[in-house]
Amino acid sequence: MIKVYFIGTGGGAPSRRGLPAYLVKKDGFSMLMDCGEGTQITMIKNSINIMRVNLIAITHLHADHVLGLPSLIQTMGMYDRKEKLYLMGPESLKEFLKVSFEHTYFRPGFPIEFVSTYEDKKVRVRPFKTCHVVPSQGFLVEEIDSINLDVERLKREGITDWRVMRELKGGREVKVGERTLKSEDYLVVKRGVRLAYTGDTRPCDSVINSAKGVDLLLHDSTFEDGIDASEYGHSTSSEAALVAREAEARRLALIHISSRYKKTDEMLKQARKIFPMSFVPEDLSFLNLRV
Ligand SMILES: [Zn+2]
Ligand SMILES: [Zn+2]
Known part of the structure; x- marks a missing residue:
């Protein structure tokens, strides 16, 4: 079983939904996917232990996905973290952190290792190409078969x-x-569960191929139908649902909801017409993912 915590399900600008952050836990392993501004505050206020995070995976360097990262790492340092922290993300992530740390006079007192894939006895994490307006990647998280x-x-x-x-x-x-x-x-x-997280993306083949048969697909659903999401490199709820159907996913979480929407009933209705197993997670909700 894998546990998924929806920490921030909004996108672009904060609303009642926080900026993108999703925590995946499996026994002692803990992975944060994206780290929008405010992520550490939400985690700490809700007693989610930031020190237990082993791996942080960033989809792309738009501010809403990454601005919470330098401060989260600095807090880990302040709490005297000693364990290694693994980081995954686009090429420029390294430079972004280097400059952020330099200009805020911070030097991490614990090892940080940039990796392109991650694997231990329990989980495997691999990036896949997504189709956004800047270099971006999604992540496939697989529980190892037992x-x-x-x-x-x-x-x-x-x-x-x-x-x-x-x-x-x-x-x-x-x-x-x-x-x-x-x-x-x-x-x-016993087959392990699998989930795919897209971050920001247009519907695209590489997402469909990488998310083939996943138990949970977290897909960009920034807008309701009727908006040309392609202009911003995003997807509508129906587009997300089409990807989930094509990929034969088991469930679809509609995420990265634009701050313009106070309600998501319409968005959910649109998605469910195409892919009935769609849902809109709320911030701080969680899911036990089992086969
Ligand atoms: Zn975004
Ligand atoms: Zn973006």
């Missing part, structure tokens, strides 16, 4: 000895009476 014992089969065959189970789980053959049990017959692969 291998478990086929409990149903064990039950059917009356195998209850935990020592036998331990051997089988460890990939070893076990002799039980006359029978030799092969571990591969008693192991099942």
